[in-house]
Every structure is written in structure tokens, then in C-alpha cells.
Amino acid sequence: MQRHTAIWIAMSVTLSSAYAQQVRTVTSLPEILRENLGIELNSEVEFYFIADGGNPSSLYSYDTTTSELTAQTIAGVTNRGWEDLTQDDSGNVFIGDIGNNSNNRRDLSIYKIAKSELEKSDDLTAEVIYFEFEDQLSFPPVSEKLNYDCVSMFWYKDSIYLFTKNRTNPYDGWCYMYVLPDEPGVYQAKLRDSLHLPSGSMEFGWVTSADIIGDSIVLLSSANVHVAGGFGTKPLSSLKWQKLGVGFSQKESVCFDTNAQTIFISDEFNFIGNKLYELNRST
Numbered sequence: 001m002q003r004h005t006a007i008w009i010a011m012s013v014t015l016s017s018a019y020a021q022q023v024r025t026v027t028s029l030p031e032i033l034r035e036n037l038g039i040e041l042n043s044e045v046e047f048y049f050i051a052d053g054g055n056p057s058s059l060y061s062y063d064t065t066t067s068e069l070t071a072q073t074i075a076g077v078t079n080r081g082w083e084d085l086t087q088d089d090s091g092n093v094f095i096g097d098i099g100n101n102s103n104n105r106r107d108l109s110i111y112k113i114a115k116s117e118l119e120k121s122d123d124l125t126a127e128v129i130y131f132e133f134e135d136q137l138s139f140p141p142v143s144e145k146l147n148y149d150c151v152s153m154f155w156y157k158d159s160i161y162l163f164t165k166n167r168t169n170p171y172d173g174w175c176y177m178y179v180l181p182d183e184p185g186v187y188q189a190k191l192r193d194s195l196h197l198p199s200g201s202m203e204f205g206w207v208t209s210a211d212i213i214g215d216s217i218v219l220l221s222s223a224n225v226h227v228a229g230g231f232g233t234k235p236l237s238s239l240k241w242q243k244l245g246v247g248f249s250q251k252e253s254v255c256f257d258t259n260a261q262t263i264f265i266s267d268e269f270n271f272i273g274n275k276l277y278e279l280n281r282s283t
Contacts, residue, residue: 022283023246026264026276027064032071034269037151038085038209039253039276040093041264047276049253052268053081053099059113059124064276074111075123081105083151084209084253086160088182091115094160095126100149103140103167108132110153110160112184127184129160134178134188143169147176151252152210152219156232158182162189163207163219171202175219177236195219195236197226209254216260223248225263225279244281249273 029036035052042048042061049060057079058071074095081099088094095111111126118124136148145168152163162178173196178189199205199221209220212231219226225246228239250270256263261281267273 022244022279023265024278024280026278027067029062029266029274029276030067030069031274032069033060033062034274036266036268036274037083037252038095039255039264039266040085040087041255041257044258047255047264048085048087048093049266050082050085050095051079052083053079055079055082057082059085059093059095059118072118072120073123074113074126077111077126080107084153086154086211088155091118093118094129094153094155094182096150096153096160096162098150098153098162101167103136103146103148106132106139108150112182129180129182129184129187131180131187131189134190144172147174150178152207154210154212154217155182156212161192161210161212163210165206165208166202167206168202171199171205173198173205175207193236197221204248208252211255213256213258213260216256218254218256218263220251220254220265222251225254225265227260227263227281229260242281244279246277246279 036049037052038050040048045065046063057074057077061070083099084096086094092115093113097109110129113126147164147166149165150162151165159179160182164176175195177193179192180187180189197205203222207219211218215231216229217231225244227242230239249267251267253266263279265277
């Protein structure tokens with residue numbers, strides 16, 4: 001165990017140093033966000049965060065200039081496997097209870113919080129989108145088909161788009177994209193597309209977060225971001241992808257600024273991390 005830990009730390013430091021010129025550390029995050037997952041820009045300097053499964057069922061707002069942190073609890077909700085969050089064009093927030101490490105969950109859900117709720121100072125009320133994957137027949141499937149763990153999602157044109165975190169053994173590098181409506185109800189998430197992200201190991205290849213602005217999308221892995229324009233016009237494999245190294249750590253969250261040139265990334269604390277980073281694509 002000590003040997004593996006030393007190797008992980010050495011790899012993290014080496015790869016992080018290699019990309020120091022591209023990625024700027026904006027700030028360290030509060031201790032309560034050491035297991036942060038999901039990030040959305042709420043204003044020019046304020047971000048929404050959620051925390052990993054087992055943490056409080058809260059939506060956090062963090063101001064990077066004042067370091068002020070506020071938390072709003074989602075009433076009547078358990079944080080079993082919260083993984084990502086997104087916003088629609090009206091300011092409604094969606095929180096994905098979609099973590100499925102073992103690929104055996106039958107209670108996947110997304111909580112929709114109306115913009116009017118977010119203005120409250122007490123507990124928030126959420127509507128629920130329940131779903132299952134249309135093509136999952138076994139819980140869990142065989143090891144070669146362990147690709148029903150989704151930890152990434154974004155809203156686009158009245159729908160929620162989910163991206164799988166590939167856990168296949170042997171690792172085959174495929175990320176699947178599923179789609180379901182953004183209104184409360186019970187649905188089957190439809191398999192819409194796929195993207196091959198070959199890598200030497202799943203830790204370098206699997207997708208841990210996603211975001212969109214306009215028709216530009218970004219997919220995050222532990223050491224890279226994959227950015228492309230033209231989403232919604234062509235299959236994922238036909239888009240012109242730009243792969244940018246961001247240094248290796250347990251990176252779990254990504255979002256665009258109000259333009260598609262600036263990308264914000266955060267990581268969980270795992271020997272290193274619990275920071276908010278900024279990547280300017282023009283540099």
C-alpha cells in the first residue's frame with residue numbers, strides 16, 4: 001500500500017508540474033468541500049458545488065473573492081451518490097444522484113430545483129426525475145460491460161445528457177451518452193451516442209464531469225479535458241476534439257466560464273487537491 005501511495009503521489013506531482021503553465025490555481029476550497037463533485041458558475045466569482053455521496057444533501061455556494069461559503073439543504077433527500085450538477089437556461093439547477101460504481105443501482109435520480117427555490121434562505125424543495133438505462137438488463141452486468149456508472153451530465157435543449165464513467169475490465173475506452181427529459185417523471189435514459197477515449201488505464205481515460213455552453217462541450221478526465229464545438233450537429237466521433245493536459249489528480253468537476261475559452265476545474269482531496277483551477281484555452 002505504501003509503495004502504491006508513493007507512486008501515485010510521484011505521478012501526480014510530475015504531471016501537475018508539467019502543465020503548470022497552462023493551469024492556474026484560483027483558490028483552495030474549504031474543508032467541507034474536500035469531496036467536492038459537480039461545479040457550476042453562479043456568477044462571475046461564485047460557484048455552486050455539491051459533495052460526494054454520504055455527505056450532507058446540500059447545495060453549496062462559494063465566493064472565490066470573499067471565501068464565503070453558504071449551504072442550502074435539499075429537504076427530504078438523501079445524498080446516496082451525488083456526482084454532478086447542471087443548470088438550464090432559466091436558472092433551474094439539476095443535481096444528479098447518479099453515482100453507480102458497482103453498476104447495480106435501480107434508484108437513479110436527478111433532483112430539479114427551481115430558480116425561485118434557490119432564492120430561499122431555508123431548506124430547498126426539489127422535484128425528482130427517476131430513470132434507468134434502456135439497455136441495462138443485468139445488475140450488475142458482466143465485467144466487460146461495466147459501463148452504467150454515470151458521474152457526468154449537462155442540460156441541453158430541454159434534455160439531460162449523461163456520460164458514462166467506463167469501468168469495463170478489460171478497459172475498452174468507450175464513453176456512452178444517454179439522454180432523458182428534464183421534467184419530473186419516470187423514464188428510460190436513451191442511448192444516443194458514444195465516444196472512444198483510448199487510454200493506457202481507466203483512471204486516465206474515464207469521464208468524470210461534463211459541461212456545455214452554446215454548442216461547445218467539455219469532458220473531464222483525471223489528467224485531461226476534451227473540448228469540441230458543434231455539439232448537436234454531428235455525432236460525437238465526428239466533432240473536432242481538442243485534448244488539453246491539466247495535470248493528474250482526482251479531478252471530478254468541470255464547467256465553462258460565460259465563454260468557451262475559459263474552463264474551471266476542481267478536484268477532490270486525495271493526498272493533493274481540493275482546489276479550484278482555471279484553464280485558458282488560448283494559452
